[in-house]
Amino acid sequence: MDSEGAGGAAKAIGGAVAAVVLASIFLVAILTGSGATTDCQTAAATSGYGMGVQSANGATVAGLNPKQTALAANGVAIGKQRGEPDSVILAQSMAMATESTYRNLSNKTNVPGSEKFPNDGDGSDHDSVGPHQVRASVHAGGDLKKLMDPVWQINWFYDTADKVPGKATMDAAALAQAVEISGPDAYATTRTLAEKVIAAVTPKLGELATTTGGSSSSDGGAACSGSAEGDPNSPLAGPFGQRIIAAASRWIGMQYSWGGGNWYGPTVGIHDGGTGDSFGDYARVGFDCSGLTMYALYQASGGAVRTAHFTGSQQGDSHAHPIPTDQKQPGDLIYFGSSAAGSHHVGIYWGKKDGKDMLLNAPQSGQKIAIMPLSGWAGEGMYVRRFSYPGDDQTPRTAPGPAGGTNAGRD
Incomplete structure (x- = not known):
């Protein structure tokens, strides 16, 4: 630019x-x-x-x-x-x-320090950096972490x-x-x-990984086999919101992987050209934030709620209903950002622990799926969505797997 x-x-x-x-x-x-x-x-x-x-x-x-x-x-x-x-x-x-x-x-010459961030080569056009060649003197207050x-x-x-x-x-x-x-x-x-x-x-875009499955590798290595952190076949019972929490909880402790996860389970992540690449997410089996929620909704509904792998699309899904923040209940999804459609993160409201609101989520590269205080997102726009479908108060059938058979928590 x-x-x-x-x-x-x-x-x-x-x-x-x-x-x-x-x-x-x-x-x-x-x-x-x-x-x-x-x-x-x-x-x-x-x-x-x-x-x-x-x-x-x-x-x-x-x-x-x-x-x-x-x-x-x-x-x-x-x-x-x-x-x-x-x-x-x-x-x-x-x-x-x-x-x-x-x-x-x-742009090592005109924007010193930019070369210290993950990059695909060095440019020299004015003080422009990144894929869109954004001017460092004009945008983001010169914050190289953002600009790169x-x-x-x-x-x-x-x-x-x-x-x-x-x-x-x-x-x-x-x-x-x-x-x-x-x-x-x-x-x-x-x-x-x-x-x-x-x-x-x-x-x-809706099929983010191969048919490999298994545990995440803490060092981003090549191991795909072995048991996962959670039990992918653990039973899902109770109200729909509780089933959503139970499905996501199967994978507590699994490493975050940018682009990872789909309706059927954890998958290999993808390149993001930045932070995720520096953690080796492209070679790691796991979930990102919206991959975990699309999995939890699909499994908890027996395949009835089949959302996309994008926060903006999920919050606008026909099964999603806006709920005032102060009326949120366990199992509701919370989208974070300047707007619901433009949200950059999503997690599942878990309920309260020691009087504090908690969020079950896949946080970011380098971290693991965990239940964290919602206060960690203080200052962010929060948009609550409650998902429902006809018969959601009934025990759902087993969610179909990728080939139409029963799901074993793998893709």
Whole structure:
């Protein structure tokens, strides 16, 4: 992004973009061709958003490496989580492709210290950093922790786009320009690339991992076998809210994994291009916050409540009903953020312990699923949702597994 003229990054990556466009022709086939494995490292390299996109001889295809693919997919996932129109998601992807070719760039020369954060290489355009080349002197108060966090930058793009009048009907290139404020028509050149990438990763957004299962690995290693921290077959009984708590409680003590978890159990996480990568979440079996809640709702309802793996989508699910915060009950879900649709975290209200409200949740990379004081989120916007479905007061049937059979807590 260059508020003083044409973006340097847009000029410098022409050849790389052309190569990646060629690569993206093969991306759909590569992404959908991944299979099951019993090795977590291999699983992380062949699943989810296409980690390990390789040619037949093992070389990365034409410049679109695994981290680029993952970062592009995260842009799509966050956009869908926020409920952004397809044209706005396309604008975000076009902007990221143009600014950095889907890379989280540091800028050692002009933004000293940025190179100390996880990055995909070094840039030099003004004082711009990250996948959207955000100016450090203009945004986030120069906070490098935020500026070098790809998730923050992706949300920055969408937050800025939300303020543009008529965003939903604008041409994607024009919207990218309005957000990034770069050279005229700088973003139109990556439209084809962005469209192909979005088409490739979108079918995978609800299937975040391979068919491997098992315990988390405390060091992010390759072990997939063995018993999990909880009992995936422990009975679920009582009111629906209590069943939600019981389902999530099966996995207390399991390591957080960014992008991990689905309706059937813990899964290998995905690359986030930042904090999660530094903890090895992409090679770790576990849950992230919304992965745990989608699992708990599905299991506790016998498969009747089948939410998406995004906080913004979950809170707006047809089974979810807004509840005043002071009327929350155990088993209600609490979404945290500036709005329910734009929430960045979710947990399950557990009830009170020693007079304190408690939250059962998968907190963040480097931590484990646990019951924590709700006061830890003081100052955040809190949005309570109570889920229900016809017959939720009856003991549910066993939730169907991925192949239609009974579930054993594994995917």
